[in-house]
Amino acid sequence: MRLGRILLHRFYSLLRRSRAEADLEREIEIHLEQLTREYRESGLSETEARLRARREFGPVEATKEDCRDRRRVRVLDEMFRDVTYAIRLFRKSPIFAASAVLILALSIGANTALFSLMNAVMLRTLPVRAPEQLVELVRLPAGQERARSSFPWYNFLRQQSHSFTGISAQFEPSQQAIDVGGAPELVETQMVSGSYYEILGVKTVLGRTFTPADDSKAGTSPFAVISYHYWQHRFALSPTVIGRTVKLNGTVFAIVGVTPPGFSGTAPGHDPDVTFPLSMCAQVRKVRDWLTDSGINWLDVIGRLKPDVSLAQAQAETRVLFEEWKRGQAAQQKDPRDQKLTLAEMLLLEPAPTGLNALRLRFAQPLVIGICMVGLLLLLACVNLSSLLLGRTFSRAREVSIRMAVGAGRHRLIRQFLIESSLLTLAGGAFGLWLAQVLCHSLVVLLANGGELFLPVPADERVLGFTAFVSMAASLVTGLAPALYGTRVDIHEGLARQEKQMTVANALLTVQVALSLVLLIGATLFVRTVVNLKTLHAGFDPTGVLLFQIHSDQQTLQGKRRLVLQRTIVEHLRTIPGVTSASEGLVVSLSGNRVDGDVDVEGYEVKPGENNRAYFNLVGPSFFHTVRTELLLGREFQEWDTPASPPVAVVNQAFARHYFGSKSPIGRRVNGATIIGLVENAKYLDLRQAFPETVYFAASQDTTPEPITYLVRVGTGEPQAVLESVRRIVRTINPQWHVVEATSMAHLFDASILKERILALLSSCFGSTPCC
């Protein structure tokens, strides 16, 4: 094939210039040798012969230069002419050009958008000193996914390990209501260890960061560091912000520093406004024992490797430390089963140059699948366009023959065709880059699922490079077939050519149909999954239920007084117009929280190796009625179940089948409580999980202060509609109470199938495009 040979030759002379040069040298040398030989044979002396040969050949260097000149192509000049010609051509058929550019812009834009997200989530390193030295230390409990760490383990690690220049710990950022003077406002807060800023190498633009001294004693460092972003929009960059105070849960914290712009912590997707020291967790989160209990795992741990220590070395060292730690822990546990679980735990060291890996893992799969889909979409668009261009070559056959007749080489014409398709993709790519910005924004909103997701998606050089590469590939895919077959003009073979072009057109059509099918089938599958999950009977009805918690400026109420207030609140909630029922509970299904433990059923012998763990929940009166979990036997909890009355429990079908077979569970005893009711199975942690064995205890009998969630069911419409009334009611009961973490059960439900929903949405958008 001539094109192939020309390309090869050009490649050869371009990239292997020295080789071509040597060839030229040798070729001329051979010629001179032969000339010399001829003269020598005619009787001349060696020197004379060589001289004559030289004279006959002419100036050697000039000839060489002439040869080199022939190889140099007048690329730029011709290219310029081709480009102007192509532009003139497109101006003659503006509708074709515009629609081609639009198709390309859409598909290149979709690719760029998804790549930008992937770049932001998975590739962008933290704006800190030497991010490649950062390592995340993740606990892997047996049979579970990655888990957080406890404070005592973090402390142990920090003191014993020699692989790190330092280790820091932090508590996941979340929304909290704080008081900066005026009304309470919702901000994103986080807690970090005193070593955090030092290890990251982040300095403040104002004031100081936390130091290890802020970790020294629990509750004695009422300080806060705020982000540049928060400083800007809340304090208008006022330098007097240092020393101002923020009030949270009744505790006053002094602002001591402002972090630099661009730094948004180490948790991708978050941008904490206010940061507190870990040592203040009791005040910040109203919790007990988090700093002392090695069973409470709440910390993400990041270390910075010493420059001369490899990840493998650190892994080896920390594993030994972890073994030592686990043995110490197991020794304190009585139950051999717990000991076994403890000893089976593993420790994983992961490079963390892009920050904590949790968000990345959550979004990795949908993003990768999404980018494959838009890749297919782009391929489809190219093939589409390719057959359009091919169609145009039929009508351009005359033009091509004329150009060939006046002496244009075929390679020249092929280049012309390729330049036309590159111009289209170039315009498409530029337009697509702009489109991607818009698309990205919508995708971030989609990923955030109604919540807060901080994801700066800069069009950095990686994104630009990606778009350039994709556009170039697209122009090749689009232009090659029309270029090759459009320039094969031969009057004698006119008919044969037509047939050949039809074959190409048919092949392109086949590819188009196949690609569309793949996209369509993918879309159908993903949509089907979501429909399945949505229509699956979860054992509760998530629509129309508002969820919220109450935070108090004062100290948390303890004991029986809290239970009384709890009752008062629920009673008041029921009086709101539109509300059909209200209750409270410790764990709301699919919220990601869980309480589990061993069960002890009276009269039931646990066989060795038998799993006697179950999920627990504490729920209030009318809970099952409110979430619409069907009561099958007995009764729900009632207001008269108080700490003074005998403890009662409700179990689900899965639990009853395990321990009582087909017999009624009513009247039997579990963990010291009498079973008074049997309810249908309900999903607990995950929709995709089988129904777990669950035991419900009465929230009205348990006086331990836990963050209780209130549930309000509305008759019709959106549950958020009654939120204002709820706020008012709560304020009238106590002006120092605030409604926080308000959400809906349907929202939790949607969030739990976020991955599936994103895939379904993306695939149905992109999968149905080719059908349009």
Next chain:
Amino acid sequence: MPKPSDLLQGTLDLLILKIIAREPLHGWGIAKRIQLLSGDVLAVGQGSLYPALHRLEQQGWIAAEWKDSDLGRSAKFYALTREGKKQLERELQSWNRLSSAVQLLLESA
């Protein structure tokens, strides 16, 4: 010996294509063949042959390959490509047209 006539501009291409149409040949061979076939009337300035060969190769009409040769060492052999054959046809036609036109002009003038 009369001085060999200068080659008409553009005819060198035609000669080269025609000569290597029979069999692939190296630069030295082509030069000799032109000299031989034209009975020494047309002498290619030995040096000017090579730029022409390189240009034809660049155009894709001829292709080069290093092969063992009769010269006692490997040499760069030039062969006609399929496109080159077509080009030869075209050049022959236009040469015929030109030469008959010139002939006509000379006779009728």
